[in-house]
Amino acid sequence: MTEWTLSWQTVAPGIWRLKAGRPSTLSPASVMNRTPKTAALQSMGETEFPFDAADVKIERVGGRIVVALPLGSEESLYGLGLQLLKLNHRGRTRYLRVNSDPKQDTGETHAPVPFYVSSRGYGVYADTSRIVTLCCGSSVRADSGLSGNAKDRNRDSSWKATPVSDRVEITVADEGVDVYVFAGPTPLDAVRRYNLYFGGGALPPRWGLGFWHRVPKSYSADEVRAEAAAFRERGIPCDVIGLEPGWHTRSYPVTYEWNRELFPDPEQFVRDLEKDGFKINLWEHPYVSPDAAIYEALRPLSGSHTVWHGLAPDYTLPEAQAIYMEQHEREHVKIGVSGYKLDECDGSELTRNSWMFPAHASFPSGCDGEQLRQLYGLLLQKMTDDLYRSHNRRTYGLVRASAGAASSLPYVLYSDLYDHRDYVRALCNSGFSGLLWTPEVRKARSSEDWVRRMQTVCFSPLAMLNAWADGTKPWSFPEVEPIVTRYIRLRMQLLPYLYSTFANYWAEGVPPVRAMALEAGVSVRVQAGSGRFDSDEFAYGGAADKEWDDQFMFGDSLLVAPLFEGETGRTVYLPQGGWYDFDTGEHFEGGRTINVQPGLEKIPVFVKDGAVIPMMAAMDHAPRTGEKIDLELHHYGTSPGMFRLFDDDGETIAYERGEYRWRTVEVTVDTEGRKSGSVSDTEASWSSAFGDFVWVFH
Amino acid sequence: MTEWTLSWQTVAPGIWRLKAGRPSTLSPASVMNRTPKTAALQSMGETEFPFDAADVKIERVGGRIVVALPLGSEESLYGLGLQLLKLNHRGRTRYLRVNSDPKQDTGETHAPVPFYVSSRGYGVYADTSRIVTLCCGSSVRADSGLSGNAKDRNRDSSWKATPVSDRVEITVADEGVDVYVFAGPTPLDAVRRYNLYFGGGALPPRWGLGFWHRVPKSYSADEVRAEAAAFRERGIPCDVIGLEPGWHTRSYPVTYEWNRELFPDPEQFVRDLEKDGFKINLWEHPYVSPDAAIYEALRPLSGSHTVWHGLAPDYTLPEAQAIYMEQHEREHVKIGVSGYKLDECDGSELTRNSWMFPAHASFPSGCDGEQLRQLYGLLLQKMTDDLYRSHNRRTYGLVRASAGAASSLPYVLYSDLYDHRDYVRALCNSGFSGLLWTPEVRKARSSEDWVRRMQTVCFSPLAMLNAWADGTKPWSFPEVEPIVTRYIRLRMQLLPYLYSTFANYWAEGVPPVRAMALEAGVSVRVQAGSGRFDSDEFAYGGAADKEWDDQFMFGDSLLVAPLFEGETGRTVYLPQGGWYDFDTGEHFEGGRTINVQPGLEKIPVFVKDGAVIPMMAAMDHAPRTGEKIDLELHHYGTSPGMFRLFDDDGETIAYERGEYRWRTVEVTVDTEGRKSGSVSDTEASWSSAFGDFVWVFH
Known part of the structure; x- marks a missing residue:
C-alpha cells in the first residue's frame, strides 16, 4: 500500500487533488466553475494512483512553492498548452507565461496550461492564476543519487547538455497551488479525464465547422455583401464572415459600437447575411476606448x-x-451576431512592442497584472459563451489567449506568427491541453504555399481564411483555385463526421484533433540524438529527438500528413493496423513509415481499416436547425466498423438538457467478405437532423 | 525646494540612495563592497537632484515592490547591462534575467545591470540580487492623464503600438530594493559617477591589452608550444594563450586539476611560455566534478x-x-597562470538546452537559485580578482556573466552568439553599465567576414581569436593574412594609448569604449518611425528609431565605424568638430554624417582634431615591468591637444597605493600654425615606464 504522506483527495474516479500550501481562490478552475461530467468519468472506472505518491514532495523556497514529482527515465512529457515549437518537453524547463509573440522555445505561449501528459499514461495539472515554471526532467537534485553519472564532455560522446533527471519540479511564486493527478491507463485516458473533469469538450454549432472568411479591416457593409456574394457565385462554401477592427467606431482601444459610416444598419446587415447563410463574427479586444459608452461605468472597475x-x-x-x-447582448447578440474573435487578450509586456498592462498593475478585485494576464483570455471566453448560452444559442469563435480548465469553451486559438510547420505542430499538441487551434491562412509566398496551407486548415477545428490585412480570397491564386475549392468543399462534405467527432469531445472528452502520441498502436520512438553543435551559433548542441509533430489524427479515423512549401514528398507514420489512402483507396499496412509523393493537388489523408465516415453534399453552408441532412456513409476496408452519429438541432444548447441522440452506424462483414450497413433508429417522436442514408463501401 | 516625500540619502556628491521597502543584504553592491573613489567624485562637484523627487512613488503590488520614476517625453534610456539587440530601451519593458542564450530582445542578457542612463543626463540603479523588470516608458498609468491621447488605429497613422508614457517603473519580486540616482549634468557624468561610486573602472595589466589566442579544447602542451611558436615566426603579436576544457582532468563538470596526460609538467609549461612572452589563461566553469579533490569539502556548501x-x-x-x-592559488596562481575564462556562470534554465540549476534551488546561505544565478558571475570574478590582488598581481580575463557594481573587475564579457552587428552594438552599450565586452572572433563564413571581425576585435577591450572549437589561426585565410596581421600589429602599436585610456577608466570612471550617446557634441536624433507591418510575421509594426549602434569611441580620440560582411561602404556620424581619417589624414568636418567606401583592407577610424595618440612599436608582446617603452606621439590637426599618459609598472597593484604618475603630453600651436610638443617630467627617483619620445605631427 502507498504511504500517503500528503493529503491527496479523490475528486472523481481516477482524479486526485492535492492542496499544496494555501492556494489562491482565483484560478482557471474557479473562473470556469464547470461541473465535472461525472457519468462519463464513472464509466471510465476506478483506477490506481499512477505513481508512488510518497515520491511527491512539496517545499517552499524563496517565495515560491515547489512541487516535485517522480519521473521515469523513459517518459516523454506532452502538453503544457499551445506549444508552437516543441511537442515533447522532456528535458526542458518551461516557463508558462502568456505571451502574444511566442517566438522562442521557452514554454511561453498564447495559452499556457500547466497540464502535462506522460507517455506512461497519466497527467498532472497545476491550477493557479500565476505563471508556472515546470522543470520537465531538466533539473537534477544533489540528493538524487545521480551524481555518479557525471561524464567528461571532452572525451565521452555520450555527454548531454541536459542530463537525465528523475524529477518534474513545478514552481509557482505564490502561497500555494492545487495539483491534480489524472490517471490513465493511456495518455488519451488522462487527457479525457482532464477534459471531462472540467466539463467535457466544446460542441460548436454546425455552422462553426463550415468555412470562415474574415474581410479586410476597413470593409463597409456593401463590400462585405459583395464579398459574400462572390463566394456563392463561385460555389465556394462559406458559413461565417468575420469583421475586423473597422466595424467599431474606434479601435485600439475599442468601443464595441457599430461604425455607422461603414455599417449604417447593422441589424439589417446581419439579417440579410443570415438569409444568405452567413453568420457574422466580430473582432474585438479587451481595451475600452474613452469614446465607448461603457467607459465611465467601467473606469472604477x-x-x-x-x-x-x-x-x-x-x-x-x-x-x-x-x-x-x-x-454585447444589446448591440450584438440580440441582432444576430454569431460570436467574436477575442484578440490581444494575450499581451505580454516583453513582446517586440510593449503594449500590455504590466505584471505589477493592480486591479480593484485585488488581483495583479500577472494574474489577470494569465486569465484574461479565459474570462472573455467565459463571459461571451455565457451570454450565448443565456440565449439558448451556441457560439463558436476565435481567441488569442487561453488557459487551463478550458476544454468546454467554444473558442479556437490563433496566432500572429505564421510558420506552417509550427502551425501543424500546434494542431498536434493543442489536443493534449483541452485547447482548439486553427492554422489560419492569411497570405502566401506562392501558389504552392497557398495550397499547402489551405489543405491543412481544412483539416482543423476552424477552417478560415483571415484576410484582415491582405485582402486575399480563396481564388487569389487563380492557377490553383480548383484545388483550394475542392478542399473547402471537402471540408463541408466531412461536416457530419467532424460534428459527431466534436460531440464525442463534448461527451467523452476525446480531442477532435490530436497527436500520434495519443493513439493506440503507436510506439513513439524517441530517437535520442545529438543536435548540431556549432561555434557560430550554439555551443551545446540541441536535442534532436524525433517526434511525429507533423501529422495528426482528425477524428478517430482520418490521419492527415500535410506537406509544406518546397516539399514534393514526405514520410508518414502509420500506426498498427490497415490504412487506406482517402483519395485512391490504396491499401497500406501500418506499424511503419511510408513515403508519399502526392502532388500539389493532394494532402495525404489516410483512413483506418473499418472506419465509417459519414459525409454530406458540399452545400453552400451548413444545414440549419430542422433542415434534414442526407448522408453518404463511407466504409473502408475489410474490418467491421462502427460510428456514433450525433443527432441534435446543431445550434441551441438543448443537447445539454439531453435533447440529442446517438445513432449507431454499423457495418458488419460476413465470412465471404460481404458488407452490410445499418443505422439505429430513434423513437418516432424524435425530430432527427438526418434524412436518407446511402452506403458507399470502399 | 523639492518636497522630499521619500527619504533619499546623499551617499556621495551627486549620488543619492533610497531604501525602498526592506532591501535584502545580498546584492551586487554588497558582494563587491568597494570603496567609492571619493576624491574623483568630489572633484566632479555637488549638483542638484536631477528630477523632482516628489514624482518618485513606491508601492507594493502582489509580492512585488514597484518604484515609479518620472520620464520626459523626449528622453532616451540607455544601459541595462550587456544588451546585444537594442541600444535605446525607451518604450520597452526589460526583463533583466541572466541568460546564457539571449537571442530575443526582452532584456535578458549575460550581464543584467538595472542601471539606466537618460539622455537628459542622469542615471538610476536598482541594487538587488533578484531579477528586475523595468518598464522603460512602456507602461501607462490610468491616473496619468494621458488617456485623452487614445487614437484610432484604423484611421490615424500616428497610432503607435507603444504609446508614449510618462513613467519608468522598476519592479522586483522582493521585500525591497536599494535605488540609487546618479546626477549628470551629462549622460557621461552619470556613468562616471556610477563607476566611481562602485570603485572606479578596471585597469588591466599591459599584457592584457595585447592580442589573445585560445587554442582548441584538447590541445596538449606541445601543441600549444607549437602554436605559440608559429605566432612568433610570423611576427604576429600575441600576449596570452588560453587553454580550453581539456586542461582539466575532467570537464563538464570540472576538476580545476591539470590533465597530466596533456600537460605533464604545468609549472614548466607556464614558465616556458612566460619566457617567450606568453601568459596562460585557463578556461573553467563553476560546476565541480565528483572527481575533483575539493568536491567533498564543497559538497555541504x-x-x-x-x-x-x-x-x-x-x-x-x-x-x-x-x-x-x-x-586555485596553489595549482594555478602560484605557478604563474595569469587568469581565467569564467564560462557558463550565466546559465538560464530557459535556454535551448536546460542545464542550469533552477531558480527554486536552495543554497546553504539561505539564498535561492534566482539570486545565485544573478550573482554567480560577479562572485567568481570577485574571488579570482581578490586572489591575484593578494599576490600583488593584476589579472585580466573573460567572464560570461556579470551584474551591477562591476566596473572595477578586470573581466571582459563574451557570448556564444555570433552576429557581428550585435557584437558591435554590445561594444556601444556595454560602456553604459560598467561592463567590458569582447567581440571575439571564432570563425568566419568568408575571408571578408574574417577581416571585418578581426578589424573590429582589434578596437575592443580584449582582442582575441577564440579557436576552441574551430582551430582557426590569424593566418587561416591566407589571402587576407597581411590585413589581419596589420591590425593585430596596430593593436600593439596603440597599446600606450589604450592603456592610459583604461587608467582613465580606473581613475575617473570614463569607459574606454563607448557609444556616441556618451559623447559631447553629439545630437542623437531619434527619428521615430514606423516599422514594418506584416501579417505573416508581426502585426504591430516595430520601432524603427535610428540610433548610432554601429560605431563607437575607442578612447577619447578615436571613432571606429566597422563594416560588416557584404558591405562596401557605410554612413558614419561624426560629432561636432574636426576629424581626420586615421590612415590617410583626410580631413572631415563633423556635426554630420559622411559616407565612406574603405575597401576590405581598412576599418574606418577617425581621429579628433587636436588629439594626441601615443603609439609604440608593434612588439611581439606587451612590455614587461621595468622594460622601457619608446613612444611616438602623434598629433592630428590644427588644434592644440593634450593627453594624460599613465606611467606605472603595468603589472602589479602598486598603482592602487599611489605608485603611478600622470605624464602630461601637450601640443601647442602658435599663431602661424607651428606645433610644438612637450611631455611633463617626473621626479628623478621615479622609475618611468617610458624611454624616448618622438613627435609626429599630422
Missing part, C-alpha cells in the same frame, strides 16, 4: 494601467462582467 | 541541485570561497 490609453477592465468582478455582457 | 552532475557551490559563503581560492 479597471486596472491601474491602460492599454493604448484604453481601460483594462477587471473581469474577475461580476459588476464589470455585467456591463460588458449587457452591452 | 553547495546547492540543492547539480549542473551536469557537478556541484553548484554557494560562493556567497566565505568557507566555500576559501576552498575554491586555496585550490
Whole structure:
C-alpha cells in the first residue's frame, strides 16, 4: 500500500487533488466553475494512483512553492498548452507565461496550461492564476543519487547538455497551488479525464465547422455583401464572415459600437447575411476606448494601467462582467451576431512592442497584472459563451489567449506568427491541453504555399481564411483555385463526421484533433540524438529527438500528413493496423513509415481499416436547425466498423438538457467478405437532423 | 525646494540612495563592497537632484515592490547591462534575467545591470540580487492623464503600438530594493559617477591589452608550444594563450586539476611560455566534478541541485570561497597562470538546452537559485580578482556573466552568439553599465567576414581569436593574412594609448569604449518611425528609431565605424568638430554624417582634431615591468591637444597605493600654425615606464 504522506483527495474516479500550501481562490478552475461530467468519468472506472505518491514532495523556497514529482527515465512529457515549437518537453524547463509573440522555445505561449501528459499514461495539472515554471526532467537534485553519472564532455560522446533527471519540479511564486493527478491507463485516458473533469469538450454549432472568411479591416457593409456574394457565385462554401477592427467606431482601444459610416444598419446587415447563410463574427479586444459608452461605468472597475490609453477592465468582478455582457447582448447578440474573435487578450509586456498592462498593475478585485494576464483570455471566453448560452444559442469563435480548465469553451486559438510547420505542430499538441487551434491562412509566398496551407486548415477545428490585412480570397491564386475549392468543399462534405467527432469531445472528452502520441498502436520512438553543435551559433548542441509533430489524427479515423512549401514528398507514420489512402483507396499496412509523393493537388489523408465516415453534399453552408441532412456513409476496408452519429438541432444548447441522440452506424462483414450497413433508429417522436442514408463501401 | 516625500540619502556628491521597502543584504553592491573613489567624485562637484523627487512613488503590488520614476517625453534610456539587440530601451519593458542564450530582445542578457542612463543626463540603479523588470516608458498609468491621447488605429497613422508614457517603473519580486540616482549634468557624468561610486573602472595589466589566442579544447602542451611558436615566426603579436576544457582532468563538470596526460609538467609549461612572452589563461566553469579533490569539502556548501552532475557551490559563503581560492592559488596562481575564462556562470534554465540549476534551488546561505544565478558571475570574478590582488598581481580575463557594481573587475564579457552587428552594438552599450565586452572572433563564413571581425576585435577591450572549437589561426585565410596581421600589429602599436585610456577608466570612471550617446557634441536624433507591418510575421509594426549602434569611441580620440560582411561602404556620424581619417589624414568636418567606401583592407577610424595618440612599436608582446617603452606621439590637426599618459609598472597593484604618475603630453600651436610638443617630467627617483619620445605631427 502507498504511504500517503500528503493529503491527496479523490475528486472523481481516477482524479486526485492535492492542496499544496494555501492556494489562491482565483484560478482557471474557479473562473470556469464547470461541473465535472461525472457519468462519463464513472464509466471510465476506478483506477490506481499512477505513481508512488510518497515520491511527491512539496517545499517552499524563496517565495515560491515547489512541487516535485517522480519521473521515469523513459517518459516523454506532452502538453503544457499551445506549444508552437516543441511537442515533447522532456528535458526542458518551461516557463508558462502568456505571451502574444511566442517566438522562442521557452514554454511561453498564447495559452499556457500547466497540464502535462506522460507517455506512461497519466497527467498532472497545476491550477493557479500565476505563471508556472515546470522543470520537465531538466533539473537534477544533489540528493538524487545521480551524481555518479557525471561524464567528461571532452572525451565521452555520450555527454548531454541536459542530463537525465528523475524529477518534474513545478514552481509557482505564490502561497500555494492545487495539483491534480489524472490517471490513465493511456495518455488519451488522462487527457479525457482532464477534459471531462472540467466539463467535457466544446460542441460548436454546425455552422462553426463550415468555412470562415474574415474581410479586410476597413470593409463597409456593401463590400462585405459583395464579398459574400462572390463566394456563392463561385460555389465556394462559406458559413461565417468575420469583421475586423473597422466595424467599431474606434479601435485600439475599442468601443464595441457599430461604425455607422461603414455599417449604417447593422441589424439589417446581419439579417440579410443570415438569409444568405452567413453568420457574422466580430473582432474585438479587451481595451475600452474613452469614446465607448461603457467607459465611465467601467473606469472604477479597471486596472491601474491602460492599454493604448484604453481601460483594462477587471473581469474577475461580476459588476464589470455585467456591463460588458449587457452591452454585447444589446448591440450584438440580440441582432444576430454569431460570436467574436477575442484578440490581444494575450499581451505580454516583453513582446517586440510593449503594449500590455504590466505584471505589477493592480486591479480593484485585488488581483495583479500577472494574474489577470494569465486569465484574461479565459474570462472573455467565459463571459461571451455565457451570454450565448443565456440565449439558448451556441457560439463558436476565435481567441488569442487561453488557459487551463478550458476544454468546454467554444473558442479556437490563433496566432500572429505564421510558420506552417509550427502551425501543424500546434494542431498536434493543442489536443493534449483541452485547447482548439486553427492554422489560419492569411497570405502566401506562392501558389504552392497557398495550397499547402489551405489543405491543412481544412483539416482543423476552424477552417478560415483571415484576410484582415491582405485582402486575399480563396481564388487569389487563380492557377490553383480548383484545388483550394475542392478542399473547402471537402471540408463541408466531412461536416457530419467532424460534428459527431466534436460531440464525442463534448461527451467523452476525446480531442477532435490530436497527436500520434495519443493513439493506440503507436510506439513513439524517441530517437535520442545529438543536435548540431556549432561555434557560430550554439555551443551545446540541441536535442534532436524525433517526434511525429507533423501529422495528426482528425477524428478517430482520418490521419492527415500535410506537406509544406518546397516539399514534393514526405514520410508518414502509420500506426498498427490497415490504412487506406482517402483519395485512391490504396491499401497500406501500418506499424511503419511510408513515403508519399502526392502532388500539389493532394494532402495525404489516410483512413483506418473499418472506419465509417459519414459525409454530406458540399452545400453552400451548413444545414440549419430542422433542415434534414442526407448522408453518404463511407466504409473502408475489410474490418467491421462502427460510428456514433450525433443527432441534435446543431445550434441551441438543448443537447445539454439531453435533447440529442446517438445513432449507431454499423457495418458488419460476413465470412465471404460481404458488407452490410445499418443505422439505429430513434423513437418516432424524435425530430432527427438526418434524412436518407446511402452506403458507399470502399 | 523639492518636497522630499521619500527619504533619499546623499551617499556621495551627486549620488543619492533610497531604501525602498526592506532591501535584502545580498546584492551586487554588497558582494563587491568597494570603496567609492571619493576624491574623483568630489572633484566632479555637488549638483542638484536631477528630477523632482516628489514624482518618485513606491508601492507594493502582489509580492512585488514597484518604484515609479518620472520620464520626459523626449528622453532616451540607455544601459541595462550587456544588451546585444537594442541600444535605446525607451518604450520597452526589460526583463533583466541572466541568460546564457539571449537571442530575443526582452532584456535578458549575460550581464543584467538595472542601471539606466537618460539622455537628459542622469542615471538610476536598482541594487538587488533578484531579477528586475523595468518598464522603460512602456507602461501607462490610468491616473496619468494621458488617456485623452487614445487614437484610432484604423484611421490615424500616428497610432503607435507603444504609446508614449510618462513613467519608468522598476519592479522586483522582493521585500525591497536599494535605488540609487546618479546626477549628470551629462549622460557621461552619470556613468562616471556610477563607476566611481562602485570603485572606479578596471585597469588591466599591459599584457592584457595585447592580442589573445585560445587554442582548441584538447590541445596538449606541445601543441600549444607549437602554436605559440608559429605566432612568433610570423611576427604576429600575441600576449596570452588560453587553454580550453581539456586542461582539466575532467570537464563538464570540472576538476580545476591539470590533465597530466596533456600537460605533464604545468609549472614548466607556464614558465616556458612566460619566457617567450606568453601568459596562460585557463578556461573553467563553476560546476565541480565528483572527481575533483575539493568536491567533498564543497559538497555541504553547495546547492540543492547539480549542473551536469557537478556541484553548484554557494560562493556567497566565505568557507566555500576559501576552498575554491586555496585550490586555485596553489595549482594555478602560484605557478604563474595569469587568469581565467569564467564560462557558463550565466546559465538560464530557459535556454535551448536546460542545464542550469533552477531558480527554486536552495543554497546553504539561505539564498535561492534566482539570486545565485544573478550573482554567480560577479562572485567568481570577485574571488579570482581578490586572489591575484593578494599576490600583488593584476589579472585580466573573460567572464560570461556579470551584474551591477562591476566596473572595477578586470573581466571582459563574451557570448556564444555570433552576429557581428550585435557584437558591435554590445561594444556601444556595454560602456553604459560598467561592463567590458569582447567581440571575439571564432570563425568566419568568408575571408571578408574574417577581416571585418578581426578589424573590429582589434578596437575592443580584449582582442582575441577564440579557436576552441574551430582551430582557426590569424593566418587561416591566407589571402587576407597581411590585413589581419596589420591590425593585430596596430593593436600593439596603440597599446600606450589604450592603456592610459583604461587608467582613465580606473581613475575617473570614463569607459574606454563607448557609444556616441556618451559623447559631447553629439545630437542623437531619434527619428521615430514606423516599422514594418506584416501579417505573416508581426502585426504591430516595430520601432524603427535610428540610433548610432554601429560605431563607437575607442578612447577619447578615436571613432571606429566597422563594416560588416557584404558591405562596401557605410554612413558614419561624426560629432561636432574636426576629424581626420586615421590612415590617410583626410580631413572631415563633423556635426554630420559622411559616407565612406574603405575597401576590405581598412576599418574606418577617425581621429579628433587636436588629439594626441601615443603609439609604440608593434612588439611581439606587451612590455614587461621595468622594460622601457619608446613612444611616438602623434598629433592630428590644427588644434592644440593634450593627453594624460599613465606611467606605472603595468603589472602589479602598486598603482592602487599611489605608485603611478600622470605624464602630461601637450601640443601647442602658435599663431602661424607651428606645433610644438612637450611631455611633463617626473621626479628623478621615479622609475618611468617610458624611454624616448618622438613627435609626429599630422
